[in-house]
Amino acid sequence: MPSSDYDPASLPDLLPLYYRRLFPFSQYYRWLSYGGVQKNYFQNREFSFTLKDDIYVRYQSFSTQNELEKEMQKMNPYKIDVGAVYSHRPSQHNTVKSGTFQALEKELVFDIDMTDYDDVRSCCSAADICSKCWTLMTIAIRILDRALQDDFGFQHRLWVYSGRRGVHCWVCDEAARKLSVAARSAVTEYLSLVKGGDETIKKVVLTEPIHPFISKSLEVVKEYFSRYALHDQDLMGSKESVEKVLALVPEDARSYLQQEFEKEKKPEKRWKLIKEEALRKQSTAKKGQYFENEIMLQYCYPRLDANVSKGVNHLLKSPFSVHPKTGRISVPIDVSELDKFDPFSVPTISLICEELDRPRPGEEKEKLEDAKEKADEKDAIEKRKSRGAGGKKNAKIYLKLLPKIHLDST
């Protein structure tokens, strides 16, 4: 695969090219200006850059798109984070009277990181991901996207691949940007079902009544459970894995199932036994009757990093930023084609820079330069680098997002 050609040491050479020819500055600026309705919205936005040798600079801000371009082309940041819109220009925060420099607004954001699932995935751990566990991200996006739209009424949601082991969501509605810390925290808690650290064995406990949000989330999990958990993760296969699952089952049911599993070895059949036992419990006991659903949720339900979502001033990696370790560009994900998204096909900076120098047959460089002027610039980039699924669509999704916000704000 071409992306395996990426070498972090080449970043100093690739980044200038990326920022001069490929980074979609005009769409980026248009997004963050939100129609220019609120005065100084872009000017008061905080950016932070991680430069070469891990030098980290905060409180960067820019007056115009041009200034943003020039600075980024000068500094060639390894990583770009986007923060809040403040009461004053972040770059001048030291001149402001102490206490009056405040974060006022920011998109509602979510960060889902595969490492938070280490206790429930057997294929990988830590920073590694594979096609088997990527399903967890698919499930997460489907559940959260539906809730953000149907339950909370948020229309403008941008999902982005983080570049290595997770996804981010940017909710850009005006109402979302104006949410207080308390509101963000409440939304996050509403969306959280998996609770507890290493010291907690049973991380999901369901009680009556089962809220419609939970029912709808379970529907999504059930769509994927058989293939993902029983097959790909072999949940009911290895002794170790089965033990972990049975630890989540009430004691009386546990001993019964342990016995049955001595005889029954097939994963699907084993899961069926669990389902039947749960059904039996529901008609008799008051407690512990939902353990089948609780298991599914503990193994599949999205795990959010609450601290990322709660703070108005929290900085999050920018879309179209490069991931220094993998070289992959943080590209938007097309939710309508979610099952086709493949993180391993996401273009790396080395790939797209390489293709810049090598014009494809039938496409002149000049045509590409022209395309940049228009809103299809994203489209052109994706045409050049797209090989994996969703490449072209990324551009359209990104562009689709922006105009609607304009209309909202007027």
Place this chain on the structure above:
Amino acid sequence: MQFGGRKKKSSTIPQSELYGQHLQFYGQPPLENISLSEFETFAVERLKLLKTVENLGVSHVKLTDQYRRKLESQLKALNFPYRPDADDKKSQSGPIEYEKRRKDHISHFILRLAYCQTEDLRRWFIQQEVDLFRFHFTELVPKQQLAFLHKNNLHYDTISSEEKTALKDQLINSSFGISGIKVMEHEFYKVPFQDALDLVRLRKVYLKQGYAYIPHQDIVTIVLNDFRTRLSKALALTARSLPAVHSDERLQPLLNHLSHAYVGQDYSIQKNVGKISLDQIDSLSGKSFPLCMRQLHQSLRENHHLRHGGRMQYGLFLKGIGLSLEQALQFWKMEFIRGKVDADKFDKAYAYSIRHMFGKEGKRTDYTPYSCMKVILSNPPSQGDHHGCPFRHSDPELLKQKLQVYKVSPSGINQILELVKGMHYQLACQKYFELTHNIEDSSFSLNHPNQYFLESQKLLGGGKDIKREMDAPQRSQENSASKGSTGTQEVAANTSQHLAEMTEDLESFFQEA
């Protein structure tokens, strides 16, 4: 003297009508003259009340019978208004009741002056006032609640029967205790979700397209949210008028003492800096650390890493026991290097946050070590975290195993688990203290991990230095404020003896609690 702005919503209500019910939104400041002694008494008594609210909130589930009884007895003892007895209508009007309500009104506004100054003070004050309001409001019957809402201009939109029918199943499944019949019989209010955060947070309400569909019985939560928001805004406004208030020499000493008093000992002043060497920490963690810190220390040694929540909780604790900044940097660096972090990366990524903890970076606040309340109530741990309170956040089974490993006797473990079951986390930790130090009765009331450490060291023969720190005067959260207090202490000594006596009373009250 101006306190806050007039609210747009409420029109000017005459003072007599303002006290029409025993609870209020505190929309309007009191407009009368009062004596200095009444000023002091009212303030101190309300502070005692709020401190009780805080303590009850941690040791009991809010609004249970036991909680209500205890709070009501404190309201009676301090002469504040409380729920009318249904048959005793006479006691609801007349001069005695009027006096209580007047005191409630005035004391609330005085405490606003004392507690508007910093984020932490505001957060504490708002939390206790909201809890107190919740108590009062839930004592009213629905008819009275509705009357209160209308009187305070809170009109929420109800949904039509058609909409109720369409959403019936979802409504039944979203709220506890709502049957099909109840849905059709009772009113449901459609409210933007931002106005119903407490319900949203706990997923106790049906959400659709950004609106919460709230049964009348849950309107309490909405009202509380409203109360909280109003109070928060009011405090921000009050803070701006503070310079005018502080210029009055009669008021400044009292207001400072009030805002210092609530925190109690916060272990922010390091008296024992450098008295502890790094190689003592391993043995200290077994002997004198509370369970939460012992757990964090062990995790750190095992994994050569701690996540942010753990670094904050443990790092600040270490600062509190006397580690200097240099020692802290060395300690964390040595451990992290054993793991996946190289020296360079440590200096770039982690050293900053340690210096931040010591007030050497950013806005240079000298952060204070977390109290038990803070550890128990905020920032619960998730996957990969080791912070929090083990008595609160660990699975009882795992807690039991851990205590067995730490050689706590089986009967001791059972006692601890009983306390945990009753949600008495600090008492459970105190029991752990007693069992690990082989004493019958710890003579203190545990509310801070650093207190645990000091008491332990005292018991194990720590020496004079530590004892002196225990007797140190109480200070507030931020160093800047405490610098101000040395000045005001002189003024206090000069002005009223009465004031000094009163604040001594206050301190001893808190130490008993």
